[in-house]
Amino acid sequence: MGSLFRSEEMCLAQLYLQSEAAFACVSELGELGLAQFRDLNPNVNAFQRKFVNEVRRCDEMERKLRFLERELKKDKIPIRDTGDDPVAPPPREMIGLEAKFEKLENEMKEVNTNQEALKRNFLELTELKHILRKTQSFFEEAAMYHGNQPETNQPEEENLLVNDYAKTPYTKLGFVAGVILREKVPAFERVLWRACRGNVFLRHAEIETTFEDPHTGDTVNKCVFIIFFQGDQLKTRVKKICEGFRATLYPCPETPQERREIAIGVMTRIEDLQTVLNQTEDHRKIVLSQVALDIRVWFIKVRKIKAIYHTLNLFNVNIAEKCLIAECWCPVVEIDRIQLALRKGTELSGSSVPSIMQRMNTKEAPPTYNRTDKFTQGFQAIIDAFGIANYREVNPAPFTIITFPFLFAVMFGDIGHGLLMFLFALYLVLSEKKYLAKKPENEIFEMMFDGRYLILLMGIFSMYTGFLYNECFSRSINVFGSAWNVNAMNDSNTTLQGSGTLTLDPKTYGVFRGTPLPYPNGTGDPYPYGIDPIWQSAGNKISVQNSYKMKNAVIMGLLQMIFGLVLAFYNHRYNKDYLALFCEWIPQLIFLMCLIGYLCILIFYKWAVWNVLNSNSAPSLLIGLINMFMFTKPTWAKKTQLYSNQNEVQITIVIIAILCVPWMLLTKPIILYLRNKFQGTTRYAGVRVAVDETSDDVAILDHDHLDDPETASITPKDEEEKFDMSEVLIYQVIHTIEYCLSCISHTASYLRLWALSLAHSELSEVLWTMVMHSGLSAKGILGAFMSFVIFWGFAGLTVGILLVMEGLSAFLHALRLHWVEFQSKFYKGEGYLFTPFSFSLIVEGRVDE
């Protein structure tokens, strides 16, 4: 039996690590990834542990690194990924790393604050520049109006009036200018109008270029505005409103000369600032690009150190002997490698005292560890999703590799759809290196990628079952030549023209090659493999296929359930549980065989014995089965009898099946009761190691007296079971009833194989006749274009409905058949998973510390 059949043999081991060598040893074990450490101080709060300071320092370093990473992402500088995997640096290097990160962080922060200040300055200047430019036009308009006045030839009086009106306010008007966010302008305008009762005049113009907010880095649109008003009171009011709207006000001189001077000054300052800004940007780039070279390696180093200290926190500290005591689960076959790693770690740290590893005995159930590779892990995941196997229980994963795709394909039989699925999975498999290196971000895609080998096999098996069903996008393919001959019916031309459907009678000579003799030359073989393509055009195609697929489903269900019982046999034998074997397993098998096994035998018998010549007198199996349990005698006359002496055989079978029920129900509890009565309970005293005590002495003491049964037996946690007859009996009753009912219900449940297969073939048939048909059957050259256009729809619907939705539903049903109908026969799934301390998982961020 390969290693896939059962999980790895595990053992609990105790490690004695010298305190100076502990770090190096754990680092080596982390690289190896084969030991699962147990928490020896579960009662100690996380803050009271020994290495909490170191963990905090690592957290701080990680925070700094994350800050730098964020800056890198902001600047879109790619992080160099050389793919190397540095080992955890010794603890003394931590200070160096810390200093380095501290320096980088400070530098980065300084650069950022400088840059922000400069940017703000720059923003202000640019805003001022825009204000000067925009207000220029406002003033020019006013000036133009003013300048135009004298040239108009109007009566003196009016002229005076206009001048009065235009000039007087112009000279006395005060104004403020500033910049405001574009989206605030309408509200600003309204508030100004209301608050100043219409006594102010607002002009605004949009700035075409966008600004960058120096604090958040967003781009914003702004408007220049200028407000004219009269008097100081209004001025204070206006200013307050501006403040309220977070508009920035800039001093704007009144005369054009001054404005021009300021504008020139602003321009030169902007230029200077631009050069300074560029220099800061360059400096930032240089710092960050250096960071980008190393940040990945730093991350790995820091995470490894942190993981090591976390692990060390799980250990028991012995102050007197200056050593750390650890307990870990590890696979028995890997003990040598672990010891080698420990020796290497001790050598690296330069410690003179070797680290000791010792196996311990325990009654606790070890974790379940199934070794997987990239091919089997998808299948193991299906099993683990239901429940982790008990320790050393039969693992259904290797059988699932074949049965899962097969049951899926029974429900998904179509050459075309299978081929598409196969090609998709093939693409994933062939390009797996690309996707393994760079994990896909899309969650659904990642899920499909993890199951790529499963999908590949599902595609292949679907093509096979599609070939059996003879369906390719719901059309049949005539590979071997149909066994039916229409000409042999010798229908007259009038019959042919008259009716829509004609009967092909296989009893007529020459019509069906598979008809057995009485005819000369009437023999031959029926369609050699799969369903004859002629059925595609037959009117009774569905009822023929239903009968065939239903029987198939029952047979496959029985086979899988019996296979499950066979695996249960291996479990009982491995556990040396002969009581369960003889008092549960054997009656279970007999019961199943009597009920469903007999039905399957009848199915084969009926297929073999009845043929086209006497098929109209074939008895119904289902009614026969019901009659069997009602002890109704089958007779030839009523066409209910299949073979002679059927009644006697059936009565025997029913009696055996009924006898199996008390056998299952009573023998085991009775034997347990008798055993308990005569043997007493002494044998329940077991060996138990005190691992739950936190104090140091207890652990040491335990170790010293590990092989001494007397000390071991007095340790507190003896799992002494009290024999309780009623509990055993109730348990047995529940299981017996469950099993007997499940024989019927699970067989019925396997009929979903038929139902989904029917649904799939009907759906693809509908898709063809509703969509493809309308393109193909169009007349003339128009048909070509219609086919061209309609095929897009056909392709989309095929992928969307038939491949994705139908595929998902068939997948779920196959999953259910495995989890419920198959695994309930033998699989407990109450174990827990082996999660070794491994850097490769931690560095990828898959394990959250």
Place this chain on the structure above:
Amino acid sequence: MIKIIGPKCSTCCMLTSVWGIIMMLCLGGAYKLRSPALYKDIPIDFKNAALASNQKEVFAAYDSSGTNCFIAAGLYVLVLFFSLWQWKVNKSLQTYTVR
């Protein structure tokens, strides 16, 4: 080098057109071989029994559908070339933006 459709769209068109070419060629071939599986999909009026039982008419309908399939396959070849071109355009654009 003009970009008309995006990278995902061009990939999708490419795959669909490859599928379309293969499937249309197969269908066209099947029509030319007068496959009975496609009998329901030929342009003929089945209510008109005289027409539907006339072998010449039926074969002509088969041929016309077959030709149409080949033409559709040809159209998909055009789509394939178009999407290949667009795919290359998109690819070159991608490399420019990254470096």
